[in-house]
Amino acid sequence: MIKVGVLGARGRVGAELCRAVEAAEDLELVAAVDAGDDRAPLEAAEVAIDFTHPAAVMDNLRWLIEHGVHAVVGTTGFDEERLATVRGWLAERPGANVLIAPNFAVGAVLMMSFAQKAAPFFDSVEIVELHHPNKADAPSGTARRTAELVTAAREKAGVGPSPDATTTGLDGARGADVDGVHVHAVRLAGLIAHQEVLLGGHGETLTIRHDSLSRESFSPGVLLAVRRVAELPGLTIGIESLLGL
Numbered sequence: 001m002i003k004v005g006v007l008g009a010r011g012r013v014g015a016e017l018c019r020a021v022e023a024a025e026d027l028e029l030v031a032a033v034d035a036g037d038d039r040a041p042l043e044a045a046e047v048a049i050d051f052t053h054p055a056a057v058m059d060n061l062r063w064l065i066e067h068g069v070h071a072v073v074g075t076t077g078f079d080e081e082r083l084a085t086v087r088g089w090l091a092e093r094p095g096a097n098v099l100i101a102p103n104f105a106v107g108a109v110l111m112m113s114f115a116q117k118a119a120p121f122f123d124s125v126e127i128v129e130l131h132h133p134n135k136a137d138a139p140s141g142t143a144r145r146t147a148e149l150v151t152a153a154r155e156k157a158g159v160g161p162s163p164d165a166t167t168t169g170l171d172g173a174r175g176a177d178v179d180g181v182h183v184h185a186v187r188l189a190g191l192i193a194h195q196e197v198l199l200g201g202h203g204e205t206l207t208i209r210h211d212s213l214s215r216e217s218f219s220p221g222v223l224l225a226v227r228r229v230a231e232l233p234g235l236t237i238g239i240e241s242l243l244g245l
């Protein structure tokens, strides 16, 4: 049995993950911690899952690393600076491992992988992410990661930026520029988490779309990471390698 703690346990995803951990025969939920709670019960955990808030996650991670608890993190807000800080903490306290993924849904991971593969073959790439209106951050962590992967793939293939002759208009009309890719964020009641990667070339377009229709979509990927994080030294980004991608 792997002893598991959840940070953000009363949140939309955290509550779902508590149910998933309790339902798994090889996992035991030993701590369910939310904002304002004492983190001490997490000392009993071998692995802690963090689905909290970008403003809270770094403090949680430092605590977990200091206490030798492996971390599986879905919370967004990680840029290169934050990742370098986490690597520094891990170098000082090598007992704990950390896996951070912008999206644990298997279909979303495949969507990013397909977009990365397709990106060099088209003149234009844009990303539209669509989420529930209570989401804290925009654009989503998934959209940021997709843009990074798309740009890296295009640069590696020697493909230039997407054409765009816009010279006038309203601020924001072309979305946010993430690594040279235009990213558009929709917030709409009724939605959960969705993304389209739009690719356009000579007389054709390709649209790669993923929909999380329920927050259960994140559970299999998170539980896979919980089961494997102890054997992944240091910092791992994404669950691609765990899926054999």
Ligand SMILES: NC(=O)C1=CN([C@@H]2O[C@H](COP(=O)(O)OP(=O)(O)OC[C@H]3O[C@@H](n4cnc5c(N)ncnc54)[C@H](OP(=O)(O)O)[C@@H]3O)[C@@H](O)[C@H]2O)C=CC1
Binding pocket: 007, 008, 009, 010, 011, 012, 013, 014, 033, 034, 035, 036, 051, 052, 053, 054, 056, 057, 060, 073, 074, 075, 076, 077, 101, 102, 103, 104, 105, 141, 218
């Ligand atoms: N990687 C992935 O696959 C996915 C990532 N996410 C990300 O996960 C995060 C959470 O999303 P979601 O569940 O919708 O958000 P919610 O706001 O529903 O849940 C977050 C919970 O964490 C609590 N919390 C805040 N600070 C702390 C803290 N310091 N310690 C413990 N708990 C804390 C919040 O309490 P309070 O409300 O009182 O502040 C809340 O109960 C977001 O960053 C989101 O983007 C979401 C889905 C999938």
Ligand SMILES: O=C(O)C1=N[C@H](C(=O)O)C[C@H](O)C1
Binding pocket: 076, 102, 103, 131, 135, 136, 139, 140, 141, 142, 143, 192, 193, 194
């Ligand atoms: O806040 C959410 O809901 C989600 N957050 C993650 C992100 O920002 O990419 C993953 C998924 O899109 C759901």
